[in-house]
Amino acid sequence: MSRTHVTTTVNGDALEFLCEPHETLLDALRNHLNMTGTKEGCGSGDCGACSVTLDDRLVCSCLVLAAEAEGKSIGTIEGVSNKDELHVIQQKFLEHAALQCGICTPGLIVSTRALLQENPNPTEEETRYYLAGNLCRCTGYDKIIRAVMDAAETMRGGGAA
């Protein structure tokens, strides 16, 4: 197996890495780029803990080959806040206590950002279905949904986006 050289953009930074052909984007982020904010919960696209954006499209990074990142633009949890200034979504997750253990939180925040970019004014039902691929075992989702709805309202009201 020869290693593949990949040139890509992660959270706006031009980066390069070497990967094995079988490795996933999740492997590359965590093991080659040391960006461990993206989590692995299942490795089969069933839990959403590894959610990232790939050219602005929400995907499970465990179901993307690392080599596919060539020339793409990737968005991870590490790029959601502006240095130490939290994104509204992050702030709302904290205010609403929308996390307990926190393992699903990076994926949920990345997914929520994608949701609100696509649909700034989602209904509760739309929110619940959009986020159905992000499993949370701790919260029962109640506070997560409230945080997302509140973030959406704040962002529509001209809060920092």
Place this chain on the structure above:
Amino acid sequence: MAVVEYKAPKTIDEAVGFLANSIHPAKAMAGGTDLIIQNRGHYDQPLVVVDTKHIDSMMQATVDADGLVLGPSISCAELTARDDIKAIYPGLIEAAFLIGSTQIQGRASIGGNLCNASPAGDTLPALIVNAAQCVIAGPDGERTVPVEEFCIGVGKNCMARAELLVALKVPRPAPGTADAYLRFIPRSEMDIAVAGAGVSVTLDKNGKCTAARVAIGAVAPTPLLVPEAGDALIGTEIDDAALDAAAAAASAAAKPITDRRGTEEYRKHVVGVLTKRAAKIAAERARGAS
């Protein structure tokens, strides 16, 4: 399987060349949502992946007077956002929308769904009721296969080595036609269909059904076109009696197995329920359209 080589061809010829000339088994990949899951362990089973997403024609969808020409590798997310396609084939778009989560939608494609040849693939019954044709390219040129003949067994399709699904052609439906697709899953999302049913009906000005196709999924080794179920609707106004007859025909045609997703008995029953409900929706749509 373990991926040992990744290829990103820009043309169909190049892709077919990679598939034909690889020393290891080679597979075409679109969104990879099925294929990459299989890429775990088993390093003794090497696999070459040929990514089809860099081939322009496979990533485009055009609608014209003849119907839809669908690049098989377009993601469901992109496809379901296409109002022009949804206006003509609402059931097909519904089916595409049902595949997996938002994240999966961002990657999964109708072509991949079809080539994976799972009996439970959601878009398959919807393609069948729309009489889609599969355009297959290979070392010896192109051929076309009706979609209901594409899958030949669980996980098996009719393509030979080095063949590649390069387009899906979906004819423009006759006036007064509409489709619908429904599936049954235990939860509200994220499950594989326990059973699925696609229905397309054509109604005349008086609301009488002049043509109908019913296809069912997850109840046999391959998705099934059920002519008896369509026949039960033709000539009726799709009233309750016709719907019940179609449901019964679908249940009778189903040859399901019992597995972790449902029992044989349950699947036979539910596929009838879905057929009835999908036919009702399709008929309402057709009435609205005509």
Place this chain on the structure above:
Amino acid sequence: MSEAREYKYIGQRSIRPDGFDKVTGRANYGADLSLPGMIWGKVLRSPHAHAKITKLDVSRAEQHPGVMAIATYKDFPAVSSEAFEAGEGATDLLDLARNILADGKVLYDGHAICAIAALTEAIADEALSLIDVEYEILPHVMDVRDAMKEDAPLLHDDLFTQGLPEQPDKPSNIAARMELKKGDIDQGFADADVIVEREFYTPTIHQGYIEPHACTVRYEEKGTSMVWCCTQGHFDVRASTAKLLKMDLSKLKVVASEIGGGFGGKTTVYLEPVSLILSRKSGRPVKMVMDREEVFRASGPGSATRNWVKIGAKKDGTFTAMQARLCYEAGAFKGSPMGPGCMTVFTPYDIENAYVEGFDVVVNKPKVAAYRAPGAPQAEFAAEMVINEIARELGIDPIDIRLKNAAREGTQTLYGPKLKAVGLIECLEACKNSDHYKAALKDNQGRGVAAGFWFNIGGQSSVTINMNPDGTATLVEGSPDIGGSRASMQLMAAEELQIPADKITPIVADTEVLAYNGTTGGSRTTFATGMAVIEAAQDVIRQMKERAAAVWNVTAEQVDWVDGTAVNTAGEGRLTAVEICAGADRTGGQITGRGNINARGAGPSFAVHIADIEVDRDTGRTRVIRYTACQDAGKAIHPSYVEGQYQGGAVQGIGWALNEEYIYSKDGILENPGFLDYRIPLASDLPMIDALIVEVPNAFHPFGVRGVGETGIVPPLAAVGTAVANAAGITVTELPLSPPRVLKAMQSSSR
């Protein structure tokens, strides 16, 4: 005691101190640590439910370039059967070892056989296929009822039933029997106007934490070895691992990473001892991470049960007798939560005559681990279903029948003590008065109510508060923060010290920093570690007063602590905490408060839930329409996280009731080891979960705190079960209420 005390900090919905790291991806979990020179470990697992290993040859794997070490059972120092306390209670050391790596026999699909460490994860994976194993397949037994039969295949020929009047002379799959008795059960049933009895089945379920088990370790022959892992109790990981590998506790440092959910499932060890062996043999740091399939196949699920309950009642709803026979699967090794099942089953009720018999039974499934109120949901499901049926037969409102019989202060429990003030009646009344309970139902909808009880525990906690020279505090605790407990520690310390919460930084320290601290479990953390925080804070205050007294040349008794300030009652003078800490160097050195306790007086928490369910009559599919979870918190330190516990527990229970189950093939192979077919609830499956906090203070806690983590999973099984029964017009005796099961019941319904 807590009456009429005005709180400044506790009860606030503050931002959790670890929140920033967790919403930015900076928090480090079990799989997030890599070390220089680190290699990867992988486990070879049994493909059979029950088999003798007739050959295990690792030589081909050893020769693979890139393979650095291989571990098998033989690498454990000799271990013998010995009970010791770690994590989730008493564990048999020999069983623990044989579960971590099979000793000549595999007992379930997924049972670990050996492990390989290699340069990369891929090489380790590849090398697993080079291990030659041969099996002699043995008959397997997968259900508690079958396993209890005389002629059942035996898992262990050295397992003899404990708790029988006579010591048995034949081995059995029944590891233990226990009974609890009160009053005269026969007379109780004789006095009843109505008697209902049923047997219920609950399936094997998994805790379903999103983070798989993971660790990174470094073995040091001469120095101190290190384990980094995701666990609910790193001190107990140290205890188990050191005991298995015969190491001094002081030579093993265990660092608790952030933990991505546990719910009881991360109270024991799987990978940690194995990775240390691999590290010892290779001389390299080793990382091991389970994949999701391994988590389902080989980490502790929760017990499947067959529980029979019989209850008698008078026409007016007064219960006269309650009887249960509870059979719990332990998995491959003894130790199901049958005991707590027996002890909780009827505790919500003040009953004169009761008899409970319990059985702990081994089967060819993974060894069960604790799961949130371990044992209670299964047992109380059976009891609450029968109570709802009695209420229906007698035409009494299900809340009213519970109010009539509810456990209250002075109730003599079946398991031992008389209850102090508890909040069950308050929860029942809150539910009865809720908008939810008054709301009308539509067609095909049904409502169910159920109560639940869990003891909660105390146990050992060690806390140090280091006062910094600027007057801020570092609160050092040893309880892994599984759901926001740092926030409640911070608030309790602030309340006691009367210094602002944001000036207190709680950290979860490793095993070298603090004295032993029990595992996060049993709903003990806010209660017990909270008590240690209070004690440490009081120690700080005592010292601060002494320092102030020294400055003023008065006695410490003449100094009061008011609003974070020392006040001289014998003269003039006020010194703030900031001033005292700034001057600590000149008054005797820095100030550290210590609270090392074994907390007693845990207060039980009762809950009452209401579920509304709609059923699709054509398909049997159900939908949760509305849900209320009401529970006694004693005192809610951080109400948002208390509500979160109620909501999370409720939804786990909803999953258990509706869709979650282990599905085994007839060969005993797990067919759904993934989140695709092990169906935990999704955001789109649920409505908002209304959380009602009742506060009846625990008499034994300074703030009145009761644990709240576990009780919430107890009522949903019967609340949902009854709602489905009412919506569909069926009798419910088996979970999960998956669509095929509900449809079948509707088709053959006689109700």
Place this chain on the structure above:
Amino acid sequence: MATVIFSSELQRLTGEEKTIVDAGTYRELVDKITTRYKDLERDEIMKMAVAIDGEIIHDPLLESVGDNSEVHFLYRISGG
């Protein structure tokens, strides 16, 4: 004088449901009852938790027992 109430399982060893013990501490109480009931083994009792006047103590030894205390032995409880 404390009242000790035995569970049904312990009653098999004690033959009675309750007894009165004059003890100042838990340790003293255990000494006295294990002397009084020969089948009641000290090691087994010490493995159990105790509730003294409703307060559950997981690992008792030196706890004081009040004049009118009610004492129950119970199985140790862990949790999830």
